[in-house]
Amino acid sequence: MTPLSHIRNFSIVAHIDHGKSTLADRLIQQTNTVAERDMKAQLLDSMDIERERGITIKANTVRIDYLAQDGETYVLNLIDTPGHVDFAYEVSRSMRAVEGSLLVVDSTQGVEAQTLANVYHAIEADHDLIPVLNKIDLPASDCDRVAEQIEDVIGIDASGAIAVSAKTGQGITETLEAIVKHLPAPKGDRDAPLKAMLVDSWYDSYLGVVVLVRIMDGVLKKGDQIRMMQTGARYGVDRIGVFRPAMQVVDELGPGEIGFINASIKQVRDTKVGDTITHDKKPADKPLPGFKPSQPVVFCGLFPVDSAEFEDLRDAIEKLALNDASFSYEMETSAALGFGFRCGFLGLLHLEVIRDRIEREYDIELITTAPSVIYHVFMKDGTQQDLHNPADMPDLTYVDHIEEPRIKATILVPDEYLGDVLKLCQDRRGIQLDLTYAGARAMVVYDLPLNEVVFDFYDRLKSVTKGYASFDYQMEGYRQDNLVKMSILVNDEPVDALSMMVHRDRAEMRGRAMCEKLKDLIPRHMFKIPIQAAIGGKVIARETLSALRKDVTAKCYGGDATRKRKLLEKQKAGKKKMRQFGKVEIPQEAFISALKMDE
Known part of the structure; x- marks a missing residue:
């Protein structure tokens, strides 16, 4: 039985790729928690998908026994948390279970947007923070500049920040000592009800x-x-x-x-x-405050490719939802895709990870529909509906106005890319709220429509800034805008999985881009296929996929021209009939690629 004064519970928080999991490895190794032969890099990232992508998705726990320099043995409970904005809920939950945090900052890159967001989670949970400057073995490392930045941007004292190289193991003993000396012991009463x-x-x-x-x-x-x-x-x-x-x-x-x-x-x-x-016999009088439930931000439909696997998919989704409290789901049906689930995620990376896990761990092939957000639709009779799926949009004649969710985005970016970032945000109907400088980096705050961010904003931001920008956001509420539902018709049949909500001013551009993309993605058939984008009954863009042709005149040589014409007319009539009854197969890749819209 360990006395309370000898227990320390802490988590490691940082921006993506600042070295949380590697630092956890060194702490485990230094205290001989795991035999040397069982050590491997990122020991706590146990899922295949975490190891492949090199990111932490689930917060993982490990208990370490540490013999301190004062001769006492301490029990350290460490939680390694994710750094990505899509898993912020995982971070905020882990914070509630511990009393302190190691704030890891990359000494070559400094404070990033996600560092800020995760620090605020820690401060909300009333944590004591120990700043750790990682990657001091790199030539570009500059501890003084980064310590100053921590004080300026975050506002915590970084004079005693520990310089560490999680790769080489330098500074690990100092880190362990700081945990024992500076973080508080947990409070609790052994004799109280459980x-x-x-x-x-x-x-x-x-x-x-x-x-x-x-x-x-x-x-x-x-x-x-x-x-x-x-x-x-x-x-x-x-x-x-x-x-x-x-x-x-x-x-x-x-x-x-x-x-x-x-x-x-x-x-x-x-x-x-x-x-x-x-x-059960001697209960506590009142429960702990618990966590506030997470709000899903992005919705999309998951359907099994083989409709016979629907029950397997239900089972897989239930088990994943147990493991991931920020993932929500409900049943839905679609004319084109059959039975499936409408699922809510915290972001696109979260969506990709869940999709990959279902396909890998449960071996079910999935079709994913276009990601969308929740709109508030106000009807003319004064009622209001929540619209999760653009395909369910009520008739426009009864709709008074539509509101969309807005977010407040914080972007940290080096000065030379600032122009590109501002242009990107303006293109996405953003409203600039603030622009300040932290050293040589600009901190831009924008009010953006979530709808524009959900698709590929993060990818675009990374590409215009060569990967140097960091991005974090929080929900800000709803605002009215001129939104319309755009349907995609293939061979005059609406494809409900591809319908989306767009701003009226940008509908034509979006529709044209979508049609051009589908033209390249749908394989050619024996008949010609029109691909159209429409708002209500009005077609705003069209592309035509030409038919595959068999050369029916190859067997004619010499003779009268009317023979050839007769064969061609016969072929034409056959194709016309085929187009009436023919079904267009849209491959799964086409769905996914069509939804990754580029400018």
């Missing part, structure tokens, strides 16, 4: 549902009868353990400790993230 926060849960095919908990008060032992305070479900605890990255079973968890429990939970929906776990 209060444990449900931080995360996931599905394991051998153990069933595994629940990650942080004990606030009381003690949790094997065999205890527990109750979830939100759902009221009751369970008996089968096993308790901690992560030294591998699961290790222990007898009990006391106040301030972080570990996992198995309680033969069958239904994934019984474990709600942020719920309070207490003893």
Whole structure:
């Protein structure tokens, strides 16, 4: 049993690629938590997709025993968090389970937009912060400039910032000492009724549902009868353990400790993230405050390519939603695609990751429809509807006006690319709110319509700034604008998966780009195919995909010209009939590529 004064719980926060996971590796290695032969780079990033993309998606926990220089042994619980804006909810949740944070800043690049956003999560959770300047082994490293930047931009004292190279291991001992000396020990009462926060849960095919908990008060032992305070479900605890990255079973968890429990939970929906776990017989009087639920920002439909796999897809989505509290879903049907789910995500990277995980982990091929955001549609009779899917747009004659969601975007960019960034934001109907300088970098704040950001704003921003800009945003509410629904017709049939909401001034440009793109993506058929973009009954753009031709006159040589004409007329009549009854197959790649709109 570890006394409270010898426990430290902390997370590592930083911008993408500033070295969080590598620093976690060094801390694990330095304290011999994992045998040398089992060490590998980014040890805590266990999913294939995390290792492939080189990003952290899930926050991961590890328990480290550290023998400090004062001769005492401390238990350190470390949570390695993601850096990407799409997984900010994962970060804010992890923060609530710990008392302090290591703020990692790349000493060659300085403070980035996501550094700021993650620091604010930490400050909201009332954390003590230790600034760590990473990558000091690189020749471009400049610790003094970056420390000054941390003080200017974030406003925390960086005079005692620790200089570290997570790659070579320099400065790791100083980091461990700083954690023990400067971060607060957790508070908690061993004799009070049990209060444990449900931080995360996931599905394991051998153990069933595994629940990650942080004990606030009381003690949790094997065999205890527990109750979830939100759902009221009751369970008996089968096993308790901690992560030294591998699961290790222990007898009990006391106040301030972080570990996992198995309680033969069958239904994934019984474990709600942020719920309070207490003893069934001697419950706590009131639950912990929990987390505010995440607001999905981007919606899209997921449909199985083979409609027989619908039940498998439902199962996969339920298991993923357990593991990822920021992902929401509901059933939907589509004329073109059959049964599927309308899913909500925190951003496009989140969408891609979920799609990849379903395809890999559950082996289901998916069709993804155009990402869209929620619009508020105000009718002439005074009622209001939420529009998730542009295909469900009510008849325009009954619509009074439409409001769209706006965001406040913060972009940090080197001075020489500022013009390109301002132009990009103006093109996307942005309104400039603020422009200040932090050293040689400009910090631009824009009010942008979310609809314009959802598609490919991030990719465009990276390409116009050669990857040097960083971007973070928060929701700002709704505003009225002149929006219309644009439908895409292929061979006179509307393709509901490609309909989208656009601003009237930009509809023609968007429609023309879409038609040109589809013309290259749809394979040619034996008959000619018109591809049109329309608003209501008015066609605003058209491309025609020419037919494949068989040379029917090849067998004619010499003789009368009327023979050739007769054969061609016969072919023409056949193609006309084919076009009436022919079905146009739109390949899956065409859907995905058509939705990645470029300027």
